[in-house]
Amino acid sequence: MSLYQEAAVLLANDEKLGGSLKARIYAKAGLKHGAPQLFALISEATKWSAVLKEVIERCGILDEEKKAGLHCFAELTPTITLLLVHDHLLSKGGIAANANHPLKLAVLRHKASLNAEFNRVRLNRGFPTVESFRAHINSGTRGDHGRRDSLSNDIEHPRWVRINALHTSLEHQLATTFQHYEKKELLDVLRAPPAKHILCVDEHVPDLIALPPRADLSRTSAYQKGDLILQDKASCFPAYLLGMSSADAHVIDACAAPGNKTTHLAALLAAAHAGAEEPRSHQFKVTAFERNRKRASTLTKMVTLAGAADVVSIRRGADFLACDPAAPDFTNVTCLLLDPSCSGSGIVGRDEAIPLSLPVAGAGTPPAAATTGANGPSSKRGKKRKRSQHAGAESPAVSEPEIVARLAALSTFHLKLLMHAMKFPNAKRIAYSTCSVHAEENEEVVLKALEAKEVRERGWRVLKRKEQAEGMRKWHVRGDLGIGVEALGDAGRSAVVGRSEVIEACLRCEKGTKDGTMGFFAVAFVRDPGGAEVTMQDGSDEPSDDEESWQGFSD
Numbered sequence: 244m245s246l247y248q249e250a251a252v253l254l255a256n257d258e259k260l261g262g263s264l265k266a267r268i269y270a271k272a273g274l275k276h277g278a279p280q281l282f283a284l285i286s287e288a289t290k291w292s293a294v295l296k297e298v299i300e301r302c303g304i305l306d307e308e309k310k311a312g313l314h315c316f317a318e319l320t321p322t323i324t325l326l327l328v329h330d331h332l333l334s335k336g337g338i339a340a341n342a343n344h345p346l347k348l349a350v351l352r353h354k355a356s357l358n359a360e361f362n363r364v365r366l367n368r369g370f371p372t373v374e375s376f377r378a379h380i381n382s383g384t385r386g387d388h389g390r391r392d393s394l395s396n397d398i399e400h401p402r403w404v405r406i407n408a409l410h411t412s413l414e415h416q417l418a419t420t421f422q423h424y425e426k427k428e429l430l431d432v433l434r435a436p437p438a439k440h441i442l443c444v445d446e447h448v449p450d451l452i453a454l455p456p457r458a459d460l461s462r463t464s465a466y467q468k469g470d471l472i473l474q475d476k477a478s479c480f481p482a483y484l485l486g487m488s489s490a491d492a493h494v495i496d497a498c499a500a501p502g503n504k505t506t507h508l509a510a511l512l513a514a515a516h517a518g519a520e521e522p523r524s525h526q527f528k529v530t531a532f533e534r535n536r537k538r539a540s541t542l543t544k545m546v547t548l549a550g551a552a553d554v555v556s557i558r559r560g561a562d563f564l565a566c567d568p569a570a571p572d573f574t575n576v577t578c579l580l581l582d583p584s585c586s587g588s589g590i591v592g593r594d595e596a597i598p599l600s601l602p603v604a605g606a607g608t609p610p611a612a613a614t615t616g617a618n619g620p621s622s623k624r625g626k627k628r629k630r631s632q633h634a635g636a637e638s639p640a641v642s643e644p645e646i647v648a649r650l651a652a653l654s655t656f657h658l659k660l661l662m663h664a665m666k667f668p669n670a671k672r673i674a675y676s677t678c679s680v681h682a683e684e685n686e687e688v689v690l691k692a693l694e695a696k697e698v699r700e701r702g703w704r705v706l707k708r709k710e711q712a713e714g715m716r717k718w719h720v721r722g723d724l725g726i727g728v729e730a731l732g733d734a735g736r737s738a739v740v741g742r743s744e745v746i747e748a749c750l751r752c753e754k755g756t757k758d759g760t761m762g763f764f765a766v767a768f769v770r771d772p773g774g775a776e777v778t779m780q781d782g783s784d785e786p787s788d789d790e791e792s793w794q795g796f797s798d
């Protein structure tokens with residue numbers, strides 16, 4: 244399989260794998276060509292795709308090769324043509340294939356017109372040299388040239404690694420797995436190539452280190468044994484925010500799979516109970532709810548690998564909302580962690596779905612007839628171009644009303660979970676988090692919960708910044724209450740006492756910044772001693788809408 248065929252298969256993503264293009268390529272086993280080479284080709288060709296589409300269509304390559312009936316035509320798909328033409332026009336080494344490779348020959352037959360059309364497009368757009376055109380494309384200016392995304396930034400997402408305190412310690416890992424690594428600032432780590440042996444010990448979350456983007460630990464025995472857990476910094480906030488102590492013997496993870504936060508809870512509880520003589524399974528436990536049975540299997544594997552199977556009890560296929568908080572099983576539950584399915588808008592890579600413009604056969608004007616200026620196509624050609632754009636590979640946009648409706652459904656679902664968690668009779672703390680950047684799923688849920696009469700009656704409030712664990716107190720990006728308050732009515736607004744404290748209590752993480760985190764939101768609720776005992780009601784205090792209408796969950 245040629246480089247171009249393999250790149251086209253990755254772009255097609257027929258297996259419908261999730262995650263960013265980059266993550267998919269680097270995670271793919273058995274690639275014939277190197278992941279960096281494939282990723283560079285795809286990302287570069289994508290940046291140029293709007294330009295290349297125009298060039299290819301005007302040259303009529305797809306039509307000509309089809310007419311010629313060459314045996315390789317079937318393989319000369321729009322995607323492969325785009326990739327080949329990219330390398331012919333823009334890669335230093337040209338097309339990376341043998342001189343007599345049929346696909347290379349098919350494209351090179353059009354060498355003269357490709358070069359001429361490319362120069363025409365460049366000049367029409369006002370770029371005197373290829374270099375100035377390249378600089379413009381790389382700058383990611385929006386419009387038909389592509390867009391800025393993390394591919395062209397010099398900052399990438401670091402590889403965050405949580406040291407699994409159930410198995411090992413930070414000191415031990417620094418002295419063994421990372422003995423040849425130099426300690427550096429986070430910014431140095433963010434900009435380093437994957438194989439560089441530098442790391443940054445995180446200043447906010449204990450037992451967390453950052454390695455250079457795409458650092459590969461998969462072959463280290465520490466990773467294979469479950470001593471190291473790949474977990475984004477932001478995702479470590481909720482369990483840490485709970486501030487558990489030896490008084491906490493039973494904790495619930497309400498939405499657990501794949502289990503990063505479950506094993507983090509177990510590790511923090513083990514640290515809180517350290518020194519006790521009896522086996523840890525007699526000291527504390529985590530009950531992990533996971534509604535999706537398939538994902539519960541992943542959870543089981545993660546928990547076992549992390550060495551937490553003795554203290555984590557998995558409720559496979561169980562809906563947290565269906566459990567009875569008053570059941571004897573839950574009498575000793577003091578803390579709950581809610582990390583529900585959400586829009587996932589904070590996930591790195593989620594918005595990197597690269598708009599790829601593909602050429603279409605029959606869409607272009609042959610070069611000889613291309614007498615209209617680049618900015619002045621005939622109406623007939625204009626119609627064809629419209630069709631070709633429609634047939635292109637860009638994903639269909641989701642309309643604004645759809646987004647609003649989805650966020651409203653998620654917000655209702657999140658509030659329902661939160662209100663359910665607040666009914667556990669002896670619960671003292673609840674951490675609520677999402678990997679969403681939308682206030683509807685974050686601050687607004689917090690505010691709505693706080694304004695509910697029964698929540699206040701039960702004594703729930705936010706855990707103030709000054710009460711938070713040291714690292715969380717130090718974290719600089721706080722809540723965005725301004726957006727949330729807008730959505731509330733007058734009654735809601737006046738019901739929120741101490742707005743600035745609520746803002747300060749919420750933690751936000753932004754993606755694509757030098758903090759190196761994903762987009763995330765976390766907050767903790769606490770119940771003051773003396774807050775009223777929970778009176779179980781008939782559920783009438785719960786929001787009535789169901790969350791099932793939302794299909795685009797983060798998980």
Ligand SMILES: C[S@@+](CC[C@H](N)C(=O)[O-])C[C@H]1O[C@@H](n2cnc3c(N)ncnc32)[C@H](O)[C@@H]1O
Nearest residue numbers: 498500501502503504534535562563582584798
């Ligand atoms: C965002 S993921 C959780 C990620 C997890 N906390 C971690 O850090 O690895 C949300 C999970 O909650 C599960 N879930 C959603 N609603 C649930 C419910 N009502 N009861 C139990 N699990 C639920 C989903 O199936 C999904 O696996």
